[in-house]
Amino acid sequence: MTLQHYLVISAILFTLGVFAVLTRRNAISILMGIELILNSCNLNFAAFSRFMTPAEDINGQIIAIFGIVLAAAEAAVFLAIILAIYREFGTIQPDQTDTLKG
C-alpha cells in the first residue's frame, strides 16, 4: 500500500459523501454522507502522517483523533435536531420541511 492508495480511497469517500448529501431525500442518509466526508479527512491525515512526516512526528494522527471526536459531537447534535424536526413536521425529508423560503 502506498500513499496513493490511501489518497484515492479518501477521495472516493469524500465524493461519495458529497454525492449522498446532495442526492439523498432522508436526513439520516445526509448525516451518513457528512460522516463519510469527515472520515475521508481523517484517513487523509493519518496517511499523510505515516508517509510524509518523520516517524516520531504524530501530529497528523492526533488531528485525525480530534476529527473523530468532532464527528461524534456533530452526529449527536444532528440527531437531536432531526428529532426536533420529526416532532414538528412528522417527517425527516428535507424537501418537506420548507416553511422558510424566498
Next chain:
Amino acid sequence: MTSLTNIQSIPYFIPELILVVFAVGAILLDLVNRGRNTERVAYLALVGVAATLIAVIAVGSSEKSLFLGMIRLDSFAVFFKIIILVATAVTVIFSIKSEELDPRMKGEYYALLIAVTFGMFLMVSSKNLLMIFISLETVSLTSYILAGFLTHNPRSSEAAFKYITYGAVASGTMLFGFSLLFGLTGTGDVVQISHRLTEMFSAGEAYPLVVLVIITFILAGIGYKMASVPFHMWSPDVYEGAPIPITAFLSVASKAAGFALFIRLFYSTFQASNIVGSVDWSLMLSIVSALTMTLGNLAALPQQNVKRLLAYSSIAHGGYLLMGATLLTPEGIQAILFYFITYLFMNLGAFFVVVLIANELGSETIDGYRNLWSRAPFVAVSMAIFLFSLTGIPPLAGFFGKWWLFMAVIKQELYWLAVVGLLNSVVSLYYYARIVKAMFLESSDETDAISFSWGNLALLVVFVVPTIIIGFWNTVYEVSRASLGRIVG
C-alpha cells in the same frame, strides 16, 4: 518568536478561563434554581462577560504564541475579542427582553451563549490548522443548538436543520482542504506552512493546481461562516427562523469571528508574492466579494419580513467587508476593522428595534412598521438612523466605514470593484428606505401610541449615539489602526 509551554501560557489565557468558569457556573445556577428565575442566570452571564472584558484588556496583547504555538495573542485578536464580547453582552440583554424564548429554558441558553463566545475567542486567535478546526466546530455546534432553541416553533427547528446540514458539509470540505495542506507541507502551523509553501514555489516544485484546490476547499468552510456567495444559502433561512437575539448575534459576532479567522489564515499562509503570483486567490476573492454584495442586495429588494431583509443586508455587508480582504494591504484590513466597529452598533441597533417591535406588536413584517412615527417617534427615528447608516449615508457611521473601504480599494486601483460596491450601496438604499417609508409615510389602522420602558429607550440611545458620532471620532480610527499589529508572525 517564542512560543510558550502550556503552564507558561495560562496567565495569558485568563479571559478564556473566566468564560469557561462562567459557562459552567451558569449551568449550575440554572440547576440550583430548577429553571425558575432565569434572569439571575442572565445577570451571572453579564457579570461573566464584564469580567472577561476586564481580563482581556488587563492581559492585553503580548504578541506571544501560547500553548506550543496553537494560539496567538496579538492586538488583532484582542480587537475582535472585544467586538465579540460587546455583541455577547448585547445579545444577553436582548434575550432578557425577548419574549419569544421559553423562560424555563433560558438558563442553559445563556450557558450556551457563553460557550459560543469562548469558541469565538479561540477562533480569532488560533494559528494552527487543528486549533482552527476545533474552534470553528465549537462555534458551529453551539450555534446550531442556539438557532434551534425555540423547540416548539417549526421555523426554528427547520433553521437549525438547514444550518447544520450546510455547516457540516462546509466544515468537512474545509477539513479535507486542511488535510491536503498538511500533506503538502507536513505541518499544521500556519507560519511554517507559509515558509514551506514559499520555498516550494521559489524552487519551482509546487503544483499551483493543488494549492488552488486547497484554497477553494478552505474557502468553502470559512466562506460559510462569513456567509459569502456561494456558501450563503443557509443564512436567510437561519436568520429568519432563529430567535431574534441569536440572529443579531450571528450576524455580528459569528461574521466577525469568521473574518478574523479568514484574515489570519490567508494572510499568514498564502500571502507570499510568489504564491499569489501563480494562484491568484485575491482576484478570486474580489469576484466572490462582488457577487456576494450584488446577490445580497438584489435578494433583499422583495423581502417583506424585516428579519429576512436584514439577513440579506448582512450578506451584502459581508461582501463589502470582503472587498477589504482581497487587497492584501494593511489599509484594507484596517478598513475592515473600522467597519466592524460601525457595523456592531448599527446592525445590533436595527435588530434591537426588531426585538422591541416583535415584543410589542408581534410582527416581523414591514407592514407592522407602518405609522410607527406617530405611535413611537423615538423608536422610529432611531430605526431610520440605523437603516441610513447601514446604507452609508453621511454623516452616519456607516458612511465612514464604507469610505475607508472604498478608499483602500481605489488605492489598489481595483476600480471595477469600487464601482460595483458603489452601485450596490445605491441599490441598498431602496430596500432600507422601504422600511423608513412604512414608518413615516404610510398610515395604518392602529394609531394608539406604543410605550416602551425607560430601560429599553436608554439602551436604544446606547446604539444611536455611537452610530452618529463614531465617524467624527478620530480615536476609533486610531484604535483600528493600532489593532492591526503584526498578524503574521
